[in-house]
Amino acid sequence: MSQKKIKIECLQCGVCCYFFDISTLNKPQFERCKHLRDDGKCANYENRPKVCRDFQPDEICVLISTLSFEDKIKVLKKIYGVK
Ligand code: SF4
Numbered sequence: 001m002s003q004k005k006i007k008i009e010c011l012q013c014g015v016c017c018y019f020f021d022i023s024t025l026n027k028p029q030f031e032r033c034k035h036l037r038d039d040g041k042c043a044n045y046e047n048r049p050k051v052c053r054d055f056q057p058d059e060i061c062v063l064i065s066t067l068s069f070e071d072k073i074k075v076l077k078k079i080y081g082v083k
């Protein structure tokens, strides 16, 4: 029996646009992307790089959704094994 994957909507918390390094944007890890707007949306949405297009919201987004931004980062560091 095949299991249907539930589609998880982006909650526009902006954490992934801070947490990951994105070489095509010259964005180091733990630096806010210059395209990230204050409302959590991407100001470069139509031209965002492939790595951003390919990134899909997942269960982790839901898991951390009620946490503060700082605590979201702490949890992601643990999940991804980053010091
Ligand atoms: S961490 Fe998840 S919910 Fe937050 S902006 Fe990125 S994809 Fe969206």
Ligand code: SF4
Residues within 6 Å of the ligand: 016, 017, 018, 022, 033, 034, 035, 036, 037, 041, 042, 043, 044, 045, 048, 049, 052
């Ligand atoms: S280009 Fe847009 S989607 Fe990609 S990291 Fe920056 S703000 Fe986020």
